[in-house]
Amino acid sequence: MTNLAIAAHGLHKSYGDKVVLDGIDITVPEGTVFSLLGPNGAGKTTAVKILSTLIGADAGDLRVGGHDLATDPQAVRASIGVTGQFSAVDGLITGEENMLLMADLHHLPKQEGRRVAA
Ligand SMILES: Nc1ncnc2c1ncn2[C@@H]1O[C@H](COP(=O)(O)OP(=O)(O)OP(=O)(O)O)[C@@H](O)[C@H]1O
Ligand SMILES: [Mg+2]
Numbered sequence: 001m002t003n004l005a006i007a008a009h010g011l012h013k014s015y016g017d018k019v020v021l022d023g024i025d026i027t028v029p030e031g032t033v034f035s036l037l038g039p040n041g042a043g044k045t046t047a048v049k050i051l052s053t054l055i056g057a058d059a060g061d062l063r064v065g066g067h068d069l070a071t072d073p074q075a076v077r078a079s080i081g082v083t084g085q086f087s088a089v090d091g092l093i094t095g096e097e098n099m100l101l102m103a104d105l106h107h108l109p110k111q112e113g114r115r116v117a118a
Contacts, residue, residue: 002029002030003029003030003066004027004028004029004030004063004066005028005029005030005031005032005034005064005065006026006027006028006034006051006063006064007026007027007028007061007062007063007064008024008025008026008027008047008051008060008061008062008063009025009060009061009062010023010024010025010059010060010061011023011024011025011026011047011050011057011059011060011062012057012058012059012060013043013046013047013050013055013057013058014058020043020046021043021046021047021050021057023059023060024043024047026047026051036048048082050062050069051064051069052064052076052077052080052082053069053073053076053077057069064076064079064080065079065080066079067079081102081105089101096117099116099117100113100114100117103116103117
């Protein structure tokens with residue numbers, strides 16, 4: 001069976017009485033590229049914030065990297081990387097520098113960081 005990077009079922013989120021995510025399902029197999037598209041205000045950023053543990057969901061069976069968001073958010077955080085839409089340095093540094101930054105953020109020793117970046 002394919003491992004799933006993201007397995008979200010029945011994801012609900014409201015801000016006050018405004019329903020933003022009304023029971024959505026997302027299934028993303030490991031090793032794939034997935035694009036979540038929708039009009040402005042559709043709830044894309046809200047979904048990403050929830051799946052990256054920055055804010056809580058109201059309901060849903062949510063697993064990222066095989067870890068349950070509700071019971072093991074720290075394991076989720078240890079298994080993901082997130083790049084912001086605006087507050088990012090991607091355009092300012094090279095691809096290699098990006099890789100080295102990620103290695104640093106994962107606390108790899110310098111030499112090991114250079115090895116995996118290469
Ligand atoms: N903290 C908040 N409090 C109240 N409403 C919010 C909050 N964050 C987002 N919203 C509302 O929730 C809805 C979904 O917003 P969200 O930012 O998730 O959409 P989006 O799909 O990422 O939009 P965009 O394409 O503009 O980035 C919008 O109506 C937005 O105004
Ligand atoms: Mg957004």
